[in-house]
Amino acid sequence: MRYAVLSDIHGNLEALRAVLVACETEVDGVLCLGDIVGYGADPVACLELIAERGAVLVAGNHEHGVAGHLDLEWFNPVARTAVAWTATQLGTDHRGYIGALPLTAGLAGATLVHASPLHPDEWSYLFSAQDGLGAFAGFEGRLCFVGHSHRPGHWSVGSSGPRYRAGASPILLEAGRRYIINVGSVGQPRDRDPRACFAIWDIAARSITMRRVAYDVQATRQKILRAGLPRLLADRLRVGA
Numbered sequence: 001m002r003y004a005v006l007s008d009i010h011g012n013l014e015a016l017r018a019v020l021v022a023c024e025t026e027v028d029g030v031l032c033l034g035d036i037v038g039y040g041a042d043p044v045a046c047l048e049l050i051a052e053r054g055a056v057l058v059a060g061n062h063e064h065g066v067a068g069h070l071d072l073e074w075f076n077p078v079a080r081t082a083v084a085w086t087a088t089q090l091g092t093d094h095r096g097y098i099g100a101l102p103l104t105a106g107l108a109g110a111t112l113v114h115a116s117p118l119h120p121d122e123w124s125y126l127f128s129a130q131d132g133l134g135a136f137a138g139f140e141g142r143l144c145f146v147g148h149s150h151r152p153g154h155w156s157v158g159s160s161g162p163r164y165r166a167g168a169s170p171i172l173l174e175a176g177r178r179y180i181i182n183v184g185s186v187g188q189p190r191d192r193d194p195r196a197c198f199a200i201w202d203i204a205a206r207s208i209t210m211r212r213v214a215y216d217v218q219a220t221r222q223k224i225l226r227a228g229l230p231r232l233l234a235d236r237l238r239v240g241a
Contacts, residue, residue, distance in 0.1 A: 001108065005183045005199040005208075007033035007147025008060070011040025012085065012187030013236075016049060016195040018215035019186050027200060029053075031107065032059025033147040033183065034114035038079070039233050040187055041223035044087045047094060056097065059101035060114040060148065061123045065097030066090060074123075078230045082179070085229060096208035104139075109201055111139040115148040117180070127147045129164035132180050133157065143173065144180045145199070148186060151191045152199075152210055168197060168210035181208055188233075194240035 007014050021032070030053045037043035037063075050057065065083040066094045071079050075220035087095070103120040116124040116131075118138030118202045126132045126147055131157030138144075152168040158177035168191075173179060183196030192198075195212040202209070221234040 001028050001109075001203045003031050003201045003203075005033065005145050005181075005201055006050075006055075006186050007114070007145075007167060007183050007213075008035045008150055008177060008185035008187060008194055009040075009046050010035055010038050010044040010062070010185070010187035011046050012215075012222045013040070013042035013045045013147045013222050013226050014217075015187045015213075015215045017138070018054070018225070019196050019198050020049070020215045022213045023198070023200060030055040031112055031145070032057045032061045032200075034101070035062045035147065036060070036218065037066055037090070039224075039229075040081045040220065041227040041229065043089050044094060046067060046187075047090075047098065049186030051097070056105050056107055057101050058105050058112050058114055059098065059103055062086070063101055063239065064099040067095050069099060070123075078232055081203050081230055082233060083229070084153075102165060102223050106141075109141050110143040110201075111141060112145050113139075115146065117144050118148070121129050123148070126139075126155075126180070127151070129162075132164060132182075133162050135180060138177060142178050143190060145201075147185065149182060149190070150185035150188055151182060152197055154208075155180045167191070168193075170210065171208040173206040173208070180227065184210070186235065189240040192240050230232050
């Protein structure tokens, strides 16, 4: 089995479509690590497209904000504006759907979570080597997929010591090691590469390949601006920051 692992779509329909087209003949299913909504101008279309693909989904902090599970004061002012706007775009059924998503899920021995597996409801970011290496106590098994930081990278622990590597590098899962994989962001990358980022997990080959896909950034920017959302959310897409 091969799965596309997506995170942080953030209402960016152009990026999501580009990713799904790029991997549709390569994978057997889609896994989504949350923040389908927020920031972008197409929350309903993105939510429905992911739901149609029969993806295994977990909730992100933006889903919890829109559903009323997370106080909007938790968000910075730009994100707070986007969450409040997104809530006006979703009907009762959509808000109920995302509000019922679990914080964690399991599949084929892997843990799926939006933020840190250690206390997922605290929405901690895994940025540094120390951040990730301190999170292994939060899950059992060999593998955990995360998002939230919008920056790809991976951490591992085993008898040969801890390792951390930032960036979208290929990973061969070694026997006797445990891994946390950050799959980056589909809809709002922040690693100075504006292309949509996601992972392909090949269970049989015990490999994870990070992929980048270009999409129509200008179309997404114009939608954000027409919606009256903060200009920063449009401009940062051009540089992936």
